[in-house]
Amino acid sequence: MTDALATPAERTSRTRYLPWITTPALVLLLVLVWHYYTVISGISAFILPSPLKVWQVWVGMLYSPRAWSHTLTTIASTLLGFFFGMLVGVGLGLVIGRIRWLEVTLNPFIVATQVVPKVALIPLFVVWFGFGMTPKVLVAAVLSFFPILTNTVLGVKSVESGHRDVMTSINATRLQTFLQLDLRNALPYIITGMEVGVVLAIIGTIVGEYLGGSAGLGYMLVSEMNSYQTDGLFAVIIHMTILGFVFYFATGLLRRFMIPWHQSAHA
Amino acid sequence: MSFASSVETPVAATAGAAPIIKLSGVSKWYGTRDKPVHALAETDLDIAPGELVVLLGPSGCGKTTLLRMIGGLLDPTQGRIDISGMELWKNGERQGNAVANLGMVFQDANLFPWLTIEENVALPLKLRGVAKAERQARARELMDLVKITGFERRWPKELSGGMRQRAAIARALSYGPNILLMDEPFGALDAMTRDSMNVELQRIWQETGKTIIVVTHSISEAVFLADRIVLLSPRPGRIDSIHPVPFPRPRGLDVQTSAEFQSLVKTLRHRLAEVE
Numbered sequence: 419m420t421d422a423l424a425t426p427a428e429r430t431s432r433t434r435y436l437p438w439i440t441t442p443a444l445v446l447l448l449v450l451v452w453h454y455y456t457v458i459s460g461i462s463a464f465i466l467p468s469p470l471k472v473w474q475v476w477v478g479m480l481y482s483p484r485a486w487s488h489t490l491t492t493i494a495s496t497l498l499g500f501f502f503g504m505l506v507g508v509g510l511g512l513v514i515g516r517i518r519w520l521e522v523t524l525n526p527f528i529v530a531t532q533v534v535p536k537v538a539l540i541p542l543f544v545v546w547f548g549f550g551m552t553p554k555v556l557v558a559a560v561l562s563f564f565p566i567l568t569n570t571v572l573g574v575k576s577v578e579s580g581h582r583d584v585m586t587s588i589n590a591t592r593l594q595t596f597l598q599l600d601l602r603n604a605l606p607y608i609i610t611g612m613e614v615g616v617v618l619a620i621i622g623t624i625v626g627e628y629l630g631g632s633a634g635l636g637y638m639l640v641s642e643m644n645s646y647q648t649d650g651l652f653a654v655i656i657h658m659t660i661l662g663f664v665f666y667f668a669t670g671l672l673r674r675f676m677i678p679w680h681q682s683a684h685a
Numbered sequence: 686m687s688f689a690s691s692v693e694t695p696v697a698a699t700a701g702a703a704p705i706i707k708l709s710g711v712s713k714w715y716g717t718r719d720k721p722v723h724a725l726a727e728t729d730l731d732i733a734p735g736e737l738v739v740l741l742g743p744s745g746c747g748k749t750t751l752l753r754m755i756g757g758l759l760d761p762t763q764g765r766i767d768i769s770g771m772e773l774w775k776n777g778e779r780q781g782n783a784v785a786n787l788g789m790v791f792q793d794a795n796l797f798p799w800l801t802i803e804e805n806v807a808l809p810l811k812l813r814g815v816a817k818a819e820r821q822a823r824a825r826e827l828m829d830l831v832k833i834t835g836f837e838r839r840w841p842k843e844l845s846g847g848m849r850q851r852a853a854i855a856r857a858l859s860y861g862p863n864i865l866l867m868d869e870p871f872g873a874l875d876a877m878t879r880d881s882m883n884v885e886l887q888r889i890w891q892e893t894g895k896t897i898i899v900v901t902h903s904i905s906e907a908v909f910l911a912d913r914i915v916l917l918s919p920r921p922g923r924i925d926s927i928h929p930v931p932f933p934r935p936r937g938l939d940v941q942t943s944a945e946f947q948s949l950v951k952t953l954r955h956r957l958a959e960v961e
């Protein structure tokens with residue numbers, strides 16, 4: 419069948435399954451290029467280890483309790499930071515999305531938390547809270563709350579006036595309107611904010627671990643670097659990337675379950 | 686004026702029963718950035734229980750303004766609105782007991798995309814704390830009345846415009862208001878769907894005995910539906926004239942080809958051209 423004859427549904431399902439073919443193919447291509455480059459150029463393994471070596475080290479990591487304990491530390495800090503980021507982002511977003519003067523009043527301070535170089539805050543957090551989990555959780559929270567907040571505000575503001583009229587005409591209370599309209603309308607936006615937020619939470623955690631501490635994947639990165647294990651460095655980076663993917667897709671799955679009615683749930 | 690015979694005084698109500706909707710000296714000014722807009726001059730109008738009244742007038746003559754004030758969505762600048770003998774607005778606050786008698790249907794169906802059709806229809810009952818089984822049964826009944834049975838579990842986006850508007854009517858009727866206010870309810874539909882929706886509306890009105898106010902631009906729609914047509918004129922909006930429509934019920938679409946129908950349409954068209 420030619421493409422012109424395909425129904426839109428057929429075309430959509432084709433694009434839906436396309437990544438299952440293209441992604442592995444492109445990754446394979448990249449790995450091949452990488453492999454042959456290391457072979458042909460004879461580049462030192464210290465600068466660029468071969469993909470095979472990196473793969474071996476990474477598989478080794480999967481069997482190492484130490485690596486798993488670092489992974490779990492990173493996951494715990496990320497989730498905790500993300501949780502607080504959500505709490506503040508959604509909570510504050512719902513309120514300032516409806517109350518104009520509060521938004522105007524708080525806006526400079528909210529923007530300030532974002533324009534300040536957040537990495538510069540980490541030493542400060544370390545001074546205040548030590549080398550434990552707290553500063554990492556804090557950085558993850560500070561990084562992730564902003565996209566969640568802005569999306570929540572957008573979600574509340576984008577309520578159609580016609581929908582508000584309906585709630586008024588059926589004599590809904592303010593609380594009912596908030597729960598049945600504002601919140602439900604904001605949900606797709608909140609999930610979009612969460613998708614961005616969760617990735618930032620991982621970055622925040624890892625940078626936090628990198629700059630101060632003795633646990634987590636960020637710390638592992640530093641120790642591999644300090645012992646000049648470039649292949650280990652690559653393996654940790656790949657490990658982090660996979661972790662990021664898992665978090666991102668887990669958040670994306672929320673679409674299917676929480677907003678099945680929304681366009682984006684079928685994309 | 687050649688058509689003076691068909692023009693009553695604006696205050697006149699249908700003889701007999703106490704009005705279910707009573708407007709006394711209702712006016713509206715909108716505050717805007719430059720100067721206030723006089724959207725509706727002092728208006729008196731009585732509507733009898735069970736009447737089907739159509740508000741007809743050129744764009745910007747204050748039809749929506751008037752309907753939203755009666756519906757409790759907009760507070761009048763002056764005057765008093767009584768719904769079933771209860772004052773609707775007190776000190777700019779809408780009174781819940783009066784609002785409970787009102788159901789509204791808008792130009793867009795305004796169904797909530799995150800609720801199924803049945804949940805949309807039953808939403809007002811949910812907010813009133815009606816148990817799930819009961820509100821489901823009621824929703825099914827109403828969906829039957831407006832003839833969208835079988836679409837209970839669908840999302841609104843999966844229905845045609847006409848079906849969505851039927852669902853909106855069912856939602857407005859779900860909590861049993863005596864009055865249905867409709868602002869260009871079929872304005873977004875194509876001519877054919879619109880005709881059949883008007884026949885349906887007449888049937889629903891006859892089956893339920895509700896009092897209905899419909900806002901429209903369309904003269905033939907007004908003549909087809911109305912017991913009385915309230916013709917408004919602009920700048921500022923006010924009632925120009927009231928035209929009783931005598932055709933027997935139920936009216937079929939064929940009534941539109943009758944000479945009496947055509948002559949009333951013509952009268953109204955001329956009058957509208959004059960007030961505009």
Ligand SMILES: Nc1ncnc2c1ncn2[C@@H]1O[C@H](COP(=O)(O)OP(=O)(O)OP(=O)(O)O)[C@@H](O)[C@H]1O
Nearest residue numbers: 715716717722724743744745746747748749750751
């Ligand atoms: N929110 C508002 N602020 C200021 N002016 C308004 C507002 N709403 C309506 N108006 C003005 O009031 C007048 C009446 O408007 P309204 O919407 O009631 O007219 P309408 O008869 O419903 O028109 P249409 O047939 O186009 O829907 C218009 O001149 C309009 O510009």
Ligand SMILES: [Mg+2]
Nearest residue numbers: 748749750868
């Ligand atoms: Mg209007």
